Amino acid sequence: MTTRWLTPEEQRAWRAYIAASLLLEDAIDRQLQQDAGMPHLYYSILTTLSEAPERRLRMTDLAERLKITRSRLTYAVTRLEKDGMVRREACRWDKRGSIATLTDEGRTVLEHTAPGHVETVRASLFDHLTEEQVGQLEEICTGVARALQEDTTRPASDEVPWRRRSTPSCS
Template sequence: MTTRWLTPEEQRAWRAYVAATHLLEDAIDRQLQQDAGMPHLYYSILANLSEAPERRLRMTDLAEKTKITRSRLTYAVTRLEKDGLIRRENCRWDKRGSIAALTDEGMAVLERTAPGHVETVRTFLFDQLTDEQVEQLEEICTGIARALEGDGERPSVDEVPWLRRSSPSCS
């Protein structure tokens, strides 16, 4: 197989993408550490639980939604559980499974932290784009997600939480 090297234009675009995503993730992590003492991953776990029916999800479903391994999720949930933000419950219909449930305290932390998080995302991402560029960003990211998920179908907004337009949690 012949290597398809990046063109100079693709190389510049790739490097700009990598720099922007790393800098944005760093800014989000700094804000969340300052406001809630947690990294973006932990906030995303809380946000996903807040949007789930009864604020509960099976651990395997939560791992899928947050795009992390089950072992990494177990570690994060253990920490959030120790902080009183999540409670683990037995799964009634599958004795091998367990449920992560967002506690009232976890919801309160999320509600306190969400405004600063949304402001960070708005300031460093959306305030830098025109309305047309926001639409293009959505198309580009949806196409990339579709290719990475490998099913050839455009993921629905419900399947990809960060594509939700009205999500107050801005995960």
């Protein structure tokens, strides 16, 4: 197999993407740690649950929406549960599954933290883009995500994150 090296333009674009994504994630994490004492992943869990019907989702569905492994989600939800922001319940229709529910306390934390989070995202990303670039960014990211999720040429060991399981769990 011949290696398809990146062109100079692709290399510059790749490095720019890496720098921007790392700096953006750092800015978001710093704001969330300062305002709520939590990393971006925990905030994303609360946000995703707040948007779900009845503020609850099956753990496997939550992992899929967040694009993370079930074991990573289980660890994060356990911490949020300990802090009173999420409650886990047994799944009535599937004894192996469980449901994560956003508590009133979690909703309050989310409502308190959201304005600062949105301002950080706006100041760090969208304030630097034109309307046209915002549309292009959405189109590019959606296309890449779709391609990665639909890639059927991957071996089973290289599945999308939410299907990976490092150890057996009830998620």
